Amino acid sequence: MKMKRYLSLLLAGTLALALTACGGSAKTDPGTSNQPSTSDENWAPKENVTMIVSYKAGSGTDNTARVLAAYAEKYIGKPVIIENLEGGSGSIGWTALSQAAPDGYTLGFINLPNFNATISEGLATYTVDSFAPICNHVTETSVVLVKADSQFNTLEDLVKFAKDNPGKLKASTNGNRASNHIGAQVLATSAGFEYTDIPYGGTADQLLALRQGEVDFSVAKVADFASFTSEVKVLAVYNQERLEGYPDVPTMGELGYYDQWLGSSRCIVAPAGTPENVIKFYEDAFQKLMEDADYLKAAEAAGMETDYKNSADTAALIKQQQDFTESLADVWGD
Template identity: 55%
Template sequence: MKKLTKLLCAATLIGAALNASAWEPSGDVKVIVAYKAGSGTDTGARVLASMAEKYIGKTLIINNMPGADGKIGWTALVQAKGDGQTIGFINLPTFTTLATLPNAPFKTSDVIPVCNHLTETGVVAVKADSPYKTLKDLVDAAKKNPNIRASTNGVKASNHTAAQLLAASADFKYKAIPYGGTADQLLALRQNEVDFTCAKVADVAQLIKGDTPELRVLGVFSENRLEALPNVPTLGECGYYNKWYGSARGIVVPKGTPKEVVDFYVDAFKKTAEDPAVIEAHKKAGLELDFMDDKAFGNLISEQETFCKDVVTNLYK
């Protein structure tokens, strides 16, 4: 009996020691967002971060570092210490597009995936009072006028690529006008600086609602109509790009971050994503919560890198 008691005590002490040595953040966690406050990425990051604190046990502080189509923030992210005190959001395919450019300041291998947060479908939008009532109206006008203008969230950024996919598949030319991010490109459309834009469902969700909506969605980059926009045709229905295209937004840490740190965040964000209150908060915000663990998100990053090399690169030749 004494021997059994000693064994139980030893097991308890070992368990306590293991729990005591388990990694957790030592202070506030910096969360790098490579776009300005109020952007789609920023909005989603703040919803998730505020509710993840319950499972992380520390305050998550959003650090907006906009500029250069995301390069400023992501360069700072890959250069941060891999100590778990700095994490960040990346946007796909923009991150992988920039990473595959000649003389890129970072590579996909410079980050370690933690989890995917959102997956958002692309849309084509115009002002609510635009003369273009349908996607065909817009395409027909663009074929007659190659100077038609579209705002983007940066050169070769995700929404620029969406406009390129539309133009290439519909065989028209246009002028892409880059802005600092999605919030700015949508403001440009609302202020009549451009004729159309491509963004994500969540980006335009609040601008197409109510008695006096500001924008109108003409088409979605999806193989099937979206539940949120049942009356909006897919591009494929209209005879244009017939595959899904959009953006994934997920969390990564700098290369060199220990596995125990990565595992801590994977577990914490998984619990966050499964929390009913978190699920409801995302629904209210019009955000498509799509949790993937580090392995699945890593596979997605690899797939997007291939997509950028094989498809996106050809769009800009």
């Protein structure tokens, strides 16, 4: 009798341990959750990936993002869906990105130095540390633009008019103290003239205003006007050397003005807290994508300057641009 009772208790204990083990296994099965495991070196997304673009459809950033997304599934395994969240000089989209779940399913573009300016100007609830850098996508040089039929055929023409008519010259920009506003202000400061700044919601609207004759000049990046190059004239480039695509256009330095590179970088980031294995997956995938021959052909056709940088170098770039935007007091006259 005692022996039967002992065997019964032993059997019950064994069954309990077996059930507990089965239950634990079910709870940790990675196939039942989208949450990435920090120990899974082979992590890959199981669903579509959202890519937040903080500017409207048709903007320079949106155009470059869509070229990238068109080739993404080949290397990521799932489609990358662009979500435009424009407004607030980009801060609306970047706020949403900073607050997204760090699960590998929401990525986004941040535009340097626009992104940095929203922080230094107090427009943001996020900081540089609110994001996990993945890679840089493109780096683009700024240029001075006028309408194709403008009275200004050279930068010297524009500067002379501005000096003879203080404050009359009007420039459209992509937002207060955003990248293209910085470019216009750097030109005015180094050339010694006054102008009237008219901020628009983004680069697409800024350049539409230029093409419609609402303003006299703009500063933008090459990819921003790739689809309507015949409607504008390029008067100068913000670089130490002339651009390959515009060999007849002088640099600002050649003309005696600002002699350093100025432009924009567009980086791909994830919300802070995204596991390292997920960042590594995307870092590798985007590097392969940006070396793809078909992608590179499409990028060239779109006027994009692909400039892959890994996660560490992108983090350093974001920090450097934050320091740059916080050092512009003299340019703004603060």
